[in-house]
Every structure is written in C-alpha cells, then in structure tokens.
Amino acid sequence: MRDAGRIAAAIEVLEAVVNRHAPVKTALREWAKAHRFAGSGDRAWISGLVLDGLRRRAGAGFLFGEDTPRAMALGGLKLAWGWDAAAVDAAFEGDEHAPTALSEAERAGFERTLDDAPLHVRADIPDWLEDSFQRAFGDAAAEEGAGMAARAPVDLRVNRIKTDPDKALAAVTAKLKAEPNALLTGAIRLPDTDPRAKAPPADAIPAYGKGWVEVQDLGSQLAALAAAPASGLQVLDYCAGAGGKTLALASLMENSGQIYAWDYDWRRLRAIWPRLKRAGARNVQVRDGKRDEALGDLKTKCDVVFCDAPCSGSGTWRRRPDSKWRLRAEALKRRMAEQDDVLAKASAYVKPGGRLIYVTCSVLPEENEDRVAAFLEGGAPFEPRPVLDAIKASDHLTDAGEAALKTCEGRFGAVQLTPHRAGTDGFYVCVLEKV
Numbered sequence: 001m002r003d004a005g006r007i008a009a010a011i012e013v014l015e016a017v018v019n020r021h022a023p024v025k026t027a028l029r030e031w032a033k034a035h036r037f038a039g040s041g042d043r044a045w046i047s048g049l050v051l052d053g054l055r056r057r058a059g060a061g062f063l064f065g066e067d068t069p070r071a072m073a074l075g076g077l078k079l080a081w082g083w084d085a086a087a088v089d090a091a092f093e094g095d096e097h098a099p100t101a102l103s104e105a106e107r108a109g110f111e112r113t114l115d116d117a118p119l120h121v122r123a124d125i126p127d128w129l130e131d132s133f134q135r136a137f138g139d140a141a142a143e144e145g146a147g148m149a150a151r152a153p154v155d156l157r158v159n160r161i162k163t164d165p166d167k168a169l170a171a172v173t174a175k176l177k178a179e180p181n182a183l184l185t186g187a188i189r190l191p192d193t194d195p196r197a198k199a200p201p202a203d204a205i206p207a208y209g210k211g212w213v214e215v216q217d218l219g220s221q222l223a224a225l226a227a228a229p230a231s232g233l234q235v236l237d238y239c240a241g242a243g244g245k246t247l248a249l250a251s252l253m254e255n256s257g258q259i260y261a262w263d264y265d266w267r268r269l270r271a272i273w274p275r276l277k278r279a280g281a282r283n284v285q286v287r288d289g290k291r292d293e294a295l296g297d298l299k300t301k302c303d304v305v306f307c308d309a310p311c312s313g314s315g316t317w318r319r320r321p322d323s324k325w326r327l328r329a330e331a332l333k334r335r336m337a338e339q340d341d342v343l344a345k346a347s348a349y350v351k352p353g354g355r356l357i358y359v360t361c362s363v364l365p366e367e368n369e370d371r372v373a374a375f376l377e378g379g380a381p382f383e384p385r386p387v388l389d390a391i392k393a394s395d396h397l398t399d400a401g402e403a404a405l406k407t408c409e410g411r412f413g414a415v416q417l418t419p420h421r422a423g424t425d426g427f428y429v430c431v432l433e434k435v
Contacts, residue, residue, distance in 0.1 A: 001037075001038060001039075001042045001045075001097075002091070002095055002097070003045075003091040004091045004092045004095035004097055004098030004099070005095065005097035005098070006042060006045050006046050006049070007049065007073055007077070007088075007091065007098070007099060008097055008098065008099045009031060009035070009038070009042075009046045010046050010049040010050050010053065010073045010076075011069045011070050011073045011099060012031060012069075013027045013028055013031050013046065013050050014050055014053055014054070014069035014072050014073060015069045016030070016031070017050070017054070017069075017322055018068075018069055018072070019069070023322065024050065024051065024054070024320075024321075024322045027050075028043070028046070028047055028050065031046070040198060041197075041198070044196065044197055044198040044199075045196045045197075048195040048196050048197075049073060049076050049077070049081075049195070049196075050073075050076075051151075051195075051321055052076035052079075052080035052081065052151070052195055053069075053072035053073050053075060053076035054072065054076075054321035054322050054324070054325070055076070055080065055124065055149040055150070055151075055317075055318070055321040055324075056072070056075045056076055056079040056080055056124055056149055057072050057075070057124065057321075057324075057325060058120060058121045058123075058124045058125065058126075058127075059075055059079050059114055059117070059121055059122075059124050059149075060072050060074065060075020060076070060078075060079065061075070061121075062112075062114060062117045062121045063075060063078065063079075063109040063110075063112045063114070064105070064106055064109035065105060065109065070099065071109075074088070074106060074109070074110075078109075078110055079114075080151075080195060081195060081196075084110055085102055085106075085107045085110040085111075088102055088110075089101075089102065118130075119133070119134070119141060119142055120133075120145075122142040122145070122146065123141055123142045123144065123145020123146060123149075124145055124146060124148075124149040125145045125148075125324065126324065126325065126327065128329060129327075129364070132364050132365065132366060133145060133363075135365055136363060136364065136365050136416070140420070143420050144363070144418055144420045144421075146420070147418060147419035147420030148314075148315075148317045148318055148363070148418070148419055148420075148426060149317070149318070149321075150318060150419060151192055151195060151318065152192075152217075152318035152319050152419070152425065153189050153190060153191055153192050153423075154189070154190040154199065154200055154202050154215065155181065155187060155188070155189050155190075155215070155216060155217050155218045155221070156168075156172065156178075156187070156188040156189075156190070156202060156208075156213040156214065156215060156216070157186065157187060157188075157213065157214045157215075157216040157221050157248060157251070158186040158187070158188065158212065158213055158251075159211055159212055159213060159214060159247070159251050159279050159280075160186065160251045160252070160254065161211075161250065161251050161254065161255055161279060161280045161281060162210065162211050162212050162279070162280050163212045165180070165185055165186045165188075167212075168188065168207060168212045168213055169188055171205075171206065171207035171212060171213075172188055172205065172207050172213060175205040175206070175207070176190055176200050176201075176202065176205060177190065177191060177200070178190050178191075179191065181218060182398065182400045182401070183218065183222075183397070183398055183400055183401030183404055183405075183422065183423070184218060184221060184222065184225075184396055184397060184398065184401050185396045185397075185398060186221075186396055187218055187221055188213065189218070190202060202215050203215060209278070210278075211278040211279045211280055214244070214247055214248075214275075214279065216244055216248065217424060217425045217427075218422070218423065218424045218425075219315070219361075219417045219422070219424030219425045219426070219427035220244060220245060220248070220361075220425070220427065221248060222391060222405075222415075222417065222422075222424065222427070222429070223245065223308070223357075223359045223427050223429045224245045224248035224249055224252065224306075225252070225390070225391045225394045225396060225397070226357055226359075226387050226390045226391050226415075226429045226431055227249060227252075227304050227306050227355070227357050227390070228304075228355075228390040228391075228393050228394060229249050229252045229253045229257075229304060230253070230257075231253060231254065231256040231257060232256055232257045233253065233257040233258075233303040233304060234257060234258050234260075234298075234301060234302050234303050234304075235249055235253070235257065235258070235259045235260070235302065235303065235304045235305075235306065236259075236260045236262070236295070236298055236302045236304070236305045236306065236346075236349050237249065237259060237260065237261045237262070237306045237308075238262060238305055238306060238307045238342070238346040238349070239263055239264070239307055239308045239309060239310065239342065240261035240262055240263045240268075240269060240272065240286075240308075241263055241268045241269075241308065242268060242269075242271035242272060242275070243261060243269070243271065243272030243275050243276065245306060245308055245359075246259060246261045246272065246276075246281075246284055247275055247276070247279050247281060249306070250276075250279065250281035250283055250284055251279070251281070252394065253283060255280075255281065255282050255283045256283060257283055258283055258285060259283055259284045259285070260284075260285050260287055260295070260298060260302075261284055261285070261286045261287065262286075262287045262288070262291070262294055262295055263288075264291065266288040266289065269286060269288055272284075272286060273286070291345065295349060298349045299348050299349055300348070300349070300350070300351050300352070301349065301351055302349045302350055302351060302354055303351065303354045303355070304350075304354060304355050304356075304357065305346050305347070305349050305350050305354070305355070305356050305357070306357045306359070307342055307343065307346045307356065307357060307358050307359060308359045308360070308361075309338070309339045309342045309343070309358065309359065309360050309367075309371075310335060310338050310339070310342070311335055311339065311360040311361060311362040311367050312327055312331070312332055312335055312362050312364060312367060313361055313362065314327070314361075314362045314363050314364055314426060315360070315361040315362050315363050315417075315418075315425045315426025315427055315428075316361050316425050316426070317426075318419060318425065319425070332364070332366060332367070335367060336366055336367060336370075336371065339360070339367060339371045340371060340374060340375070343356075343358060343371065343372075343375045343380075344375070344380075347375075347380060347382065347432075347434070350382075350434045351434065352434055352435070353433070353434060354433070354434050355385070355390075355431055355432065355433050355434070356382060356431075356432040356433075356434065357429070357430070357431055357432075358371070358372060358428075358429075358430045358432065359427065359428065359429050359430075360427070360428045361425060361426060361427055362426060362428060363416065363418060363426040363428070367428070368414070368416065368428035368430075369410065369411045369412060369414065369428075369430075372384070372411075372412055372414070372430050372432070373411075373412075375432075376432075380432075381434060381435050382432040382433060382434050382435065383432065383433050383435050384412035384413050384414070384430065384431065384432055384433075385413060385431045385432070385433050386409075386413035386431070387405075387409075387413055387414055387415045387429050387430065387431050388402070388405050388406065388409060388413070388415065389413075390431050391405065404421065404422045404423075405417075405422065407421050407422075408421050408422055412430055413430075413431070414428060414429060414430035414431075415428075415429050416428050417429070
C-alpha cells in the first residue's frame with residue numbers, strides 16, 4: 001500500500017472507533033480481515049496513525065476546526081509525525097485510493113499552532129478534566145497531559161528467580177535494540193520506535209519464553225518495590241488481576257515467604273497460571289472465590305497487603321488512547337466508590353505493624369490522595385510512610401531514579417509517577433502502616 005491508501009484506511013478505522021464505538025483493537029482487526037492484501041508493515045503504519053490520531057484528538061480538533069476521524073488522522077500526521085500540508089499533498093497526488101484533497105481550511109490548520117489553545121487542548125485531555133489536571137499538576141498541567149499523549153516505550157522486568165540483570169540484558173540485546181533503564185536496576189527498556197513501524201516483539205524472544213524477562217511498565221515495577229518485600233513475609237495481592245505485580249513480588253522475594261493472589265473478578269486470574277509457570281514462581285498461592293471464603297483465614301495476618309485498585313486508567317492513556325475519550329464523570333464517581341470499598345476491606349488483612357500499599361494507574365487526585373485522605377479521616381488505624389524510603393530499601397533504585405522520584409513526591413509521602421516526570425505510565429503509590 002502507498003501512504004495515501006494507508007491514511008484512508010486509518011480514517012476508516014477511526015470512523016469505527018469514534019462513530020460506532022468499537023474498541024481500537026477490534027476496529028483494527030476487523031479492518032485487516034476485510035483487507036487481507038494489507039501486509040504487516042501496512043497494518044503497523046495504519047495502527048500507528050490511528051493511535052496517534054486518538055492521542056492528539058483535542059489538538060487535532062482545535063487545529064482543523066472539527067472533531068472528525070479525518071481531522072484526527074490529519075492531526076496525528078501533523079502533531080505526532082511532523083507532516084505538513086506539502087507532505088500530505090505529495091502522498092495524495094496521483095493515488096486513486098487517496099482521501100479527498102486538503103481543503104483550504106485544512107491547509108490553514110497545518111499552519112496553526114497550539115500556543116493559544118485552551119489548557120485542555122494543549123494537554124490533550126477531555127475538557128471536563130481540566131480542573132482535575134490543574135489541581136494535580138498546577139502550572140505543569142499542559143506538559144503532563146502532553147506527556148500522556150506521546151507514545152510509550154516497552155519496559156521489561158528481569159526475573160531474578162531465573163537470572164540476573166546482566167545476563168538478561170545480554171539475551172535481550174542479542175535479539176532486540178535494548179538498554180538498561182537508568183532509574184532501576186533489573187529493568188530493561190526498548191526505546192521508542194518509529195510510529196510507522198511494528199512494535200518490538202518482546203514476547204517472542206527466547207529470554208521471554210524462558211521466563212527471564214516479563215513485559216511490565218517501569219511504573220508498575222516501582223509500585224511493586226514500594227511493598228518493600230523481604231524474605232519470609234506473608235503478602236496478599238488483593239487485586240491481583242492477571243498477576244503482573246504478583247510476579248514482580250515473587251521475584252523480589254526470591255521465591256521465599258508466601259504470596260496470596262486474589263481478585264474480586266476471578267476470571268481475571270485465569271491468565272496468572274501460565275505466567276507463574278514460565279516465571280518459576282513457587283511461593284504464590286492463587287485463591288479464587290468470594291472474598292470472605294477465599295481470604296477469611298488471612299485477616300490481621302499479612303505483613304503486606306498490596307492493592308492495585310480499580311481505577312479510570314488515566315495513567316495508561318499513552319497505550320490506550322481511546323479510553324481517554326470514553327471516560328465520563330459518572331464512571332469516575334463509580335470508581336471512587338470502588339476504591340473506598342477496596343481500602344476498607346483490604347485493610348482488614350493487615351497485621352499490626354504491617355503495611356497497606358494503595359496503588360492506582362491514575363493521575364487524577366480524586367482517585368488518589370482524596371481516597372487516602374477519606375480513608376484516614378474515617379478513622380482507619382493507619383499512618384502514611386514515605387514511599388521513596390520503601391523503594392530505596394530494595395537497593396534497586398539508582399541515583400537517577402531517586403532524583404526522579406523526588407520530583408514525584410506529594411501528600412502523605414506518596415508518589416505520583418507520570419511520563420513527564422519519570423518516563424513511566426501514570427501510577428499513584430501510597431504506603432500506609434497499621435499502628
């Protein structure tokens with residue numbers, strides 16, 4: 001396919017996402033089924049433009065004066081790929097599969113900038129979240145939002161149960177372009193790729209199949225370190241999901257102690273079994289079923305209770321940009337109620353002197369410090385402890401990592417990780433100790 005046909009295809013996929021409310025992966029898959037002549041390179045190019053168009057949706061609407069799939073595709077080309085009107089003209093010229101030629105209004109859009117745009121446009125967030133972002137980030141709100149509208153690198157976590165960081169890095173670099181992460185020992189980063197190219201096949205290399213590395217964002221790795229897991233501890237992963245942080249905790253504990261993995265939705269736990277086997281994690285006990293039946297014997301018995309609470313997912317907008325535009329105020333309120341419920345119920349399993357780790361993949365204060373404040377003000381017998389101290393105790397944080405995390409510290413000694421501050425997804429981490 002030539003570029004004009006690829007742009008037309010991206011507009012078609014965006015039509016399905018925006019106007020028919022199809023998830024991005026579904027829309028891309030359905031397009032590929034209907035256009036089997038498109039090769040893997042074509043599909044990667046189209047996918048890249050679709051995702052970048054969604055990441056820059058607010059900016060595209062401002063530049064081109066309309067919130068349409070075509071405007072999103074043009075916005076992705078200008079704001080993320082650096083194209084100008086001449087580049088678009090050149091791509092369209094003489095191609096029967098090209099979209100209609102640029103209008104004069106669209107040409108003017110390519111000449112505009114976002115300098116005089118409202119905050120929510122410069123941050124590329126829904127307008128109703130502007131106040132929340134200002135409260136969270138102050139004068140840096142636009143930069144923080146722009147960071148979450150960029151592409152995300154791929155991070156790998158070294159599984160210390162099976163190997164060491166140097167050996168893992170050598171195995172990964174034998175197959176892929178990779179480098180040690182500057183913030184954390186035992187973390188490997190695959191640098192950003194060309195948005196028109198296929199993503200690095202991190203889960204197809206031998207090191208992954210052997211269980212030496214696991215795909216996990218650096219922010220998620222840091223959140224696991226905040227639990228300060230040590231040998232012999234009893235740890236409950238209360239919202240274990242597919243088990244990413246369970247595996248990280250097992251690696252940090254070097255297969256000692258006991259980790260109990262549970263989730264309110266037992267179907268999410270299905271993915272944990274093959275991952276545990278590949279990682280060689282033997283200190284994990286998966287518990288499914290209703291909470292009281294599955295966890296009744298653990299009340300006031302756990303050294304650490306780790307809660308990766310259900311949330312808006314705003315911290316993952318780089319990877320799931322369509323979810324940014326699907327979020328509604330009513331859904332956020334429901335999540336806040338769920339987070340209050342998780343904190344109240346999970347805290348029952350912490351023993352005196354033990355720690356409750358509250359984590360969300362969100363950057364919204366309504367889901368983060370507000371929930372901790374409500375929990376503590378409600379009389380919960382817990383006191384906040386500095387997250388940075390807990391992470392430093394692991395000895396995995398580099399000097400650069402410590403400096404980066406200091407810029408993320410906030411109320412209650414919690415940290416708010418973001419792409420702009422730490423090069424991670426957006427994660428909130430708070431450590432609470434039972435008194």
